[in-house]
Amino acid sequence: MRAAVIESPEAAPVCADFPDPEPHPGRAPVRLVGAGLHHVVRGMATGRHYGSGKGFPIVPGIDAVARTQDGRLVYTGLPRAPWGTFAESMVTPFEVEVPEGADPLAVAAGMNPASAGWMPLTAHRRETGALGTVLVLGATGMSGGLAARAALALGAKQVIAAGRDRESLDRLGALGAVTVPISQEDARAVLAPVLADAQPALILDFVWGWVAEAAFAALSAFRPGNEDETVSYVQIGSLAGNEAALPSELLRSRRFRVTGSGLGSVSKADLITEFPEMIARFADGTFEVPYTAYPLSRVGEAWAHQGRTRAVIVPD
Numbered sequence: 551m552r553a554a555v556i557e558s559p560e561a562a563p564v565c566a567d568f569p570d571p572e573p574h575p576g577r578a579p580v581r582l583v584g585a586g587l588h589h590v591v592r593g594m595a596t597g598r599h600y601g602s603g604k605g606f607p608i609v610p611g612i613d614a615v616a617r618t619q620d621g622r623l624v625y626t627g628l629p630r631a632p633w634g635t636f637a638e639s640m641v642t643p644f645e646v647e648v649p650e651g652a653d654p655l656a657v658a659a660g661m662n663p664a665s666a667g668w669m670p671l672t673a674h675r676r677e678t679g680a681l682g683t684v685l686v687l688g689a690t691g692m693s694g695g696l697a698a699r700a701a702l703a704l705g706a707k708q709v710i711a712a713g714r715d716r717e718s719l720d721r722l723g724a725l726g727a728v729t730v731p732i733s734q735e736d737a738r739a740v741l742a743p744v745l746a747d748a749q750p751a752l753i754l755d756f757v758w759g760w761v762a763e764a765a766f767a768a769l770s771a772f773r774p775g776n777e778d779e780t781v782s783y784v785q786i787g788s789l790a791g792n793e794a795a796l797p798s799e800l801l802r803s804r805r806f807r808v809t810g811s812g813l814g815s816v817s818k819a820d821l822i823t824e825f826p827e828m829i830a831r832f833a834d835g836t837f838e839v840p841y842t843a844y845p846l847s848r849v850g851e852a853w854a855h856q857g858r859t860r861a862v863i864v865p866d
Contacts, residue, residue, distance in 0.1 A: 553609045553637035554849040554863065559596045562854075563636065565847045568609055571633045571641040580616035580626060580642065584658035584843070585635040587852050587861040588612070590813070611635030611863070613662055615654040616642075623648040625657055625829055628818065636849060636863050643818075646825045652833040659860040660696065660839030661828060665821060667697020667754055668828055670784040670811045671704055674752050681706040683748050687765060688756030688787060689727075690718035692860065696837055697754050698722050703836045710748055712741065712761075737764035746772040753783045759791020770800045780805040786812065 554563040611634035613627030624645040688694040690713030712730040719729040840859040844852035855861040
């Protein structure tokens with residue numbers, strides 16, 4: 551079959567022949583419709599992600615929308631290495647129907663970034679019974695923006711969206727989020743009065759680094775109105791830095807919990823359980839994901855793609 555093939559961590563993928571995926575009992579091969587080129591895909595292929603494998607050559611790609619042998623359109627993924635989803639055919643452990651009204655390429659582009667915020671949001675709602683006020687740090691990136699949209703759709707009392715891109719913040723503001731423009735120079739000063747007034751119950755951090763440190767400092771500057779309430783801080787991405795200093799006083803002065811969410815901290819079974827409701831949000835318009843489609847033969851161009859849209863690999 552034709553597939554995107556990576557020969558080493560330093561190499562870009564090229565379209566080439568690759569062995570068909572190994573058959574698996576009870577799982578028929580499905581045909582590619584579209585596969586998103588997510589940050590995690592690049593990270594795993596180049597060895598920068600903690601979930602990276604060591605064997606090469608590989609076919610990259612972790613999820614896709616595909617066509618079954620009986621013609622159904624499904625969201626799927628997690629093929630067994632060295633096979634990935636950037637291939638004409640794949641054998642995968644699950645299939646979730648894509649409903650009518652959902653753009654299959656938007657689903658391919660958006661399910662991975664959407665799940666980053668969806669999983670901690672739904673977990674928090676199950677644990678506490680309500681979302682309360684949600685702060686999204688890095689809300690102007692694709693994952694953060696989808697998290698803000700998800701929090702609004704899931705009934706958050708208030709959603710505070712913090713980020714650097716004014717245009718993206720304006721779009722979230724039009725949906726009902728409170729928007730907070732921040733920069734590295736003013737983040738602490740800007741966040742302090744906002745957090746003192748809103749007192750978020752859940753913080754989703756898609757950037758870490760200096761943004762997290764500014765949030766920690768802002769949180770340390772006030773005392774919670776209800777000493778029994780826990781502030782849950784979920785670390786998801788690290789675009790602003792891989793490390794952040796956490797002040798001890800913040801941990802001692804209130805009920806404050808720091809956890810992470812990502813591959814390894816969320817079970818595959820839990821992810822798959824949430825997929826149908828997530829996909830429905832593409833059909834009802836809650837999730838909007840801009841994408842740029844690249845045929846498999848142009849996977850090298852897709853690998854270099856940058857900008858506001860997500861690259862999606864489609865068949866030639």
